[in-house]
Amino acid sequence: MITRAAETLGTLAPRLIAVPVALAVGLLLLWVADAPPLQTLRLLIEGSLGSQQRIGDTLMVWAPLALACAALVVTFTAGLWNIGVEGQIVAGAIAATWVARELSAPPAVVMASMLVAGTAGGAAWAGLLGVLNVRGGVHEIFGGLGLTFVATGAVIYLVLGPWKRAGVASTSGTDLFPREVWFPTMAALRVSPLAVGLGVIAVVGVFLLLRRTRFGLRLRATGQGRAAAARLGVPTERYLMYAFLLSGALAGIAGAVLVGAQHHKLVPSVSGGYGFLGILVVLLASYRIHWAAPIALFFAIIANGSVQLQLRLDLHSSLGGVFQGVLVLAVLLAGGWQMRRARERDRKAAARA
């Protein structure tokens, strides 16, 4: 028990150290750009957690990011680089938008159908990638990038073509959905409980699925060694397809949440880069969903808080993005450095033995 706790602490420590170090490096960078570090830190925290509404805003960034992370953990567990997650988010958003525009039914039915459609849209897009990968031998990175381009192209076509605003051709998006099908928001918190709830369910669900079920065990076996898993009787091709479909479904829900709770319309950049940011978060979390969820929250805090840097310190707007980039880089570097040290320690120990 004690050794296990020590082990956990051993793997945890690098990340615990890496995050503050990264934050310090990021603040140093901002300090060079004339932002007083302590005030910057205070603004970042106040701007994202300083009031009920701000916490709500941060949770609304966290929800789609957590869904994307959950999607990615599933495919990473199966040994797949699902770079196409952005496209799957977009596909989910398109499908949900279609329902919001076309279905006339009681609002609750429309909203539920938007989620179902988003799930199906994302899963279908990932399924296509799965078929290309599993049957066609196309590497999932290339297939995923290609399908993301196609999905983005489809949104632009829809926004400028069939779904354009009357008399307007602009990539700024479709008409707003009817107000009654906007996902309900708690006014005091400016939060859509549905969106955040789905994020939490996805995180917990994926955790349980991968840790506590036979399905998860087989998926992990497939990811750790396809040939070995096959010899043990795991139908690996089918499991790879399951991974794609499940991942796409979760990404599609993120897409439905983004149009239903955030934009209330379809915009070309609907995925908001949450898919790509999700990849970084999941890498930082070593593919573990229970680490990805808090790291995603950290990035949501930075993303929301950095708006304040412009509003209150009059910093250039690109510095927020640079700050986030430096954080990721610093955490990766610190993680890599720790790993190298661990390897060196192992080697020395081996030499001594």
Next chain:
Amino acid sequence: MRLKRVILLMLAPALLLLGAACSSDDEAAPATPAVAATMADGEPLKIGMILVGPRDDRGWSQAHLEGAQYAANALGGELIVIDKVNPADSPNVTIPQVVEDMIEQGADLIFATSDDMRDGILEAAALFPDVPMIWASGDNAWADGKGHRPDLANLGNIMGEMEYGKMIAGCAAALQSESGQISYLGPLVNDETRRLVNSTYLGARHCWTEVRGNDVTDLAFNVTWIGFWFNIPGVTLDPTQVVNEFHANGTDVIVSGIDTTEAIVRTGQVAAEGRTVWAVPYDYEAACDQAPEVCLGVPYFHWGPSYLETARAVVDGTFAPTFRWIGPDWSDINNPDTTAIGFLKGDGLTEENAELLDTFIAGLADGSISLWQGPLNFQDGSPLLAAGETATPLQIWYMPALLQGIEGAAAAN
């Protein structure tokens, strides 16, 4: 030993930070003029400025920012600025959130400066009915307008009568063009942009036929729309590529209608390679500086005077949500303190053409040249104005299609 060095290296920034933190209260206060306007709360006037593009775009957004700075400086007020507020650059930033933030910081007046902010600023105005706001280029406060929202008693509109600026731009293009091929680099398609493309065409046609005495059939005028107010990689067409295509197809004057400076920048490069080409940028007074030798001139906005009037009304407590569509000061269209739009002639314009252009501007000023005059038909042959008719402001503002003689999509329906 190595570990120690690494730790030292890691600590160095922290130490530096500590040093900086101790001396971080040196934020210089901005110099305030002698007559600082104070609000009821005893604080100086604070203006919140929401920009759609980069604050230094040398185009639409920078023109708005400098307009707000003009107002703030005159009243000793302060500015709170946020730029790049659009779904592509800031996916998690909404207008109501930004507005709330600015109000929390003490903003007494808020400017939302893009057509793209329609949904957001209407929502924000309803959420904070006590805070005066201006939606530039919008129509919610126009009692006769299609988008009238009488319920929003705190949201006014300001727009310059850029039709005149664009007519002058079109005239300059037609005066200087050797090939008779003029291309318009369009942003997205809506009432406003159709209005401005049509204005450019009317100016070009007038100067091509009436001033130069050419046949109207020898004038080719086409428009290509990129899809948004500025380049969003992967989403809009790349304006630089569009400019290249214009040049490849024989165009020698490009008139820009987008927020940024690609048309003049790329045209300057092409001219440096030895081609005879010109450009007319847009929005920002100093836009010609990007490539002065190919610049025929720039129609631009001076938001300063109207923003100052609005700010003053807020200080005096007389703010009213009016719809203002403000023309140039015809006595001097480049007077920074009086005009809402202007046209600054560029170095590329020949002396002779500059004189002809001045005559054209004088004609617009005294009303002897009136271009919104029938007969005018749309591309599909349907009439905008019958012979002898003059267009009403409503007809001009809500321009449903492109005029006959223009090649390009109009997205009309």
